[in-house]
Amino acid sequence: MEAVKRRRVRGDGVDLAVHEQGDRANPTVLLVHGYPDTHAVWDEVAERLAARFHVVRYDVRGAGASSRPFGAKHYAFEHLMADMRAVLDAAAPGRAVHLVGHDWGSIQGWEAVCTMPDRFASFTSISGPCLDHVAHWTRRSLGRPTPRGLRRAAAQGVRSWYIYFFQTPLLPEALWRAGFSRAFTRALEAGEGVPARAGHPARTLPRDGAAGVGLYRANMAARLRRPLDRRTGVPTQVIVPTRDLFVSPHLVGGLAERVPNLSLRTVRAGHWVPRSHPDAVARWIAEHAAGTTGGPLTAAGSRSLRRARVARDRRPFEGSLVVVTGAGGGIGRATALAFAGRGAEIVAADLDLAAARRTAELAGRAGPAGHAVRVDVGDAQAMEDFAKAVLHDHGVPDVVVNNAGIGMAGAFLDHTADDWRRILDVNLWGVLHGSRLFAAQMIERGQGGHLVNVASA
Structure with a gap:
């Protein structure tokens, strides 16, 4: 196993725990975890990628060994993006990296490829949709209702029960600190076949779960009420677990309108697919990265031309x-x-x-x-x-x-x-x-x- 190097990076008023492995001369892959995980949810995937890539992970603010600022306002997208830029500047200065996000890491990833696309050679999204697209998808489903559209919107509403619960003051934090983390760990194994192992779920889970509620309070309601018309030209791969209890596979509907360079992968798995199917996830990340470049940053126009040329030249069934x-x-x-x-x-x-x-x-x-x-x-x-x-x-x-x-x-x-x-x-x-x-x-x-x-x- 590749040795993991640990260091601290100063983000937007917080200290971030950054973990790196693999040769820094190789293309960089940045793996961003979701809620209520830490960087360790990527252990198996990172180990498989490290032979070919420089793999970077970090505990986002509020999680693991990173700082935990108090108050929802500190978890808004503007602070999350500033943290990601700090990690990129420290771990891959002047380079376009391959971004991979799971759950809230993917939600952050969508924000990143829409607001600073020149920092990324590719993006792989897993179980974390763009909040703007979710809002547009829901309005389209309800605006011109059909029985199928209404069923899909209702099904996603049921899946999203926890989002509404997390808007409740104090109660979610109290439950995490009172021992909900033990129930979470048992449910992860029983429901998804993902047993606990060293590092995941993290020993800091009660604090991580309580602090991370700020992600939902700071971003969800505002963005879903007033969605932006977000688009990105970054080559994007969406891995869709068909048994995800939290994110409906139907949310990819209409996504190609906003992501012209889009590919979809389906996997018969639950939400925590980086843990349950690390071989497939690592292989798909590597294949997607192979179709793009991860070199020095250049002007936006020339980067777009290069991406288009690479995407055109790459044969669609390579590796099949x-x-x-x-x-x-x-x-x-x-x-x-x-x-x-x-x-x-x-x-x-x-x-x-x-x-x-x-x-x-x-x-x-x-x-x-x-x-x-x-x-x-x-x-x-x-x-x-x-x-x-x-x-x-x-x-x-x-x-x-x-x-x-x-x-x-x-x-x-x-x-x-x-x-x-x-x-x-x-x-x-x-x-x-x-x-x-x-x-x-x-x-x-x-x-x-x-x-x-x-x-x-």
């Missing part, structure tokens, strides 16, 4: 594994080559192994090395073996294209029962086998995926 059945020719081969040309690693499956090998060879010329497999999609056991082999040799696919199909020509009465049985085995059961087996792998991995079923005459 794509399985295509019936890949020996026709639509299957064309599909496999299209994915390969966009950076995907291809597993070409076909009953004709020689044809599959030719497709894999062509795919390797356009992208990463391709792989050929002979399989009869109408054979249930063969498909079981195929799915297991793909998992063992290459991992869980991100996309599976069930394309294999057959047809028969001639008069209706000229075809035997075996002919019809074979058509059903390939064209119906082949799709069911591919969907069922690979969907199970995708669900088990917990990072989502895509099944594409092709029918053609």
Whole structure:
């Protein structure tokens, strides 16, 4: 594990506990935690990133080993942004960094990429929406109500119960100090499968929870009542945990209107996904950062041009594994080559192994090395073996294209029962086998995926 270096940085009237690991010559990733966490919620992710990046974390004001000013006014965005600038100036002076935020760290991140975009090469948001966008989304859902929009708005209202509770004077702080932290720790393990470990939840949790209530009181009501029309050109990746009990996945609706360089990742996980799925989170941060730059700051215009060029040049399926059945020719081969040309690693499956090998060879010329497999999609056991082999040799696919199909020509009465049985085995059961087996792998991995079923005459 990379050694962690600790130091104090003077923020906006507070002392901030800053933690760094990895080679400072590498691109910098700044990880910002949420409420009621400390920098330690990122331990597993930071360890995975430190081999390739200079990783910086800090306890935000009110948390961990940083100062705890008294009074909600000290937790307003203007002070949070001044603190972040101080950390950036100390840990990555003159460099554009890759910003990652979770929960309130992500809410702060949205504010940062909208108000000082030239400090950031990329932004990854996890379970913390832009407050301005939430307000606009809610007004759109209620302004032109539809049954679905009203249900979604009501569901988010239920998820946000604690926001209203935190506006209550004194009571939230009293509960944290009276022992609510123990209930929080138990709920985290029971509800999200995230067991307590050294550093998280922090020993300072009662004080952190009480102080951090100021984040909600200083910013929530004012921003939700009078939202700004915020936009950012920073390349932004939003990781959406589909089982988040606090942030509805539907809040990303309409976000592309305000974030033109936007990508979305879904993961079958709860709110504390940096703890429950650190491998996926670290990999996605690294992949997103790889599509941008994290070098010296330049003029805003040239930075925008460089970002646009990098985003254009980066192939959209780089790092993805794509399985295509019936890949020996026709639509299957064309599909496999299209994915390969966009950076995907291809597993070409076909009953004709020689044809599959030719497709894999062509795919390797356009992208990463391709792989050929002979399989009869109408054979249930063969498909079981195929799915297991793909998992063992290459991992869980991100996309599976069930394309294999057959047809028969001639008069209706000229075809035997075996002919019809074979058509059903390939064209119906082949799709069911591919969907069922690979969907199970995708669900088990917990990072989502895509099944594409092709029918053609």
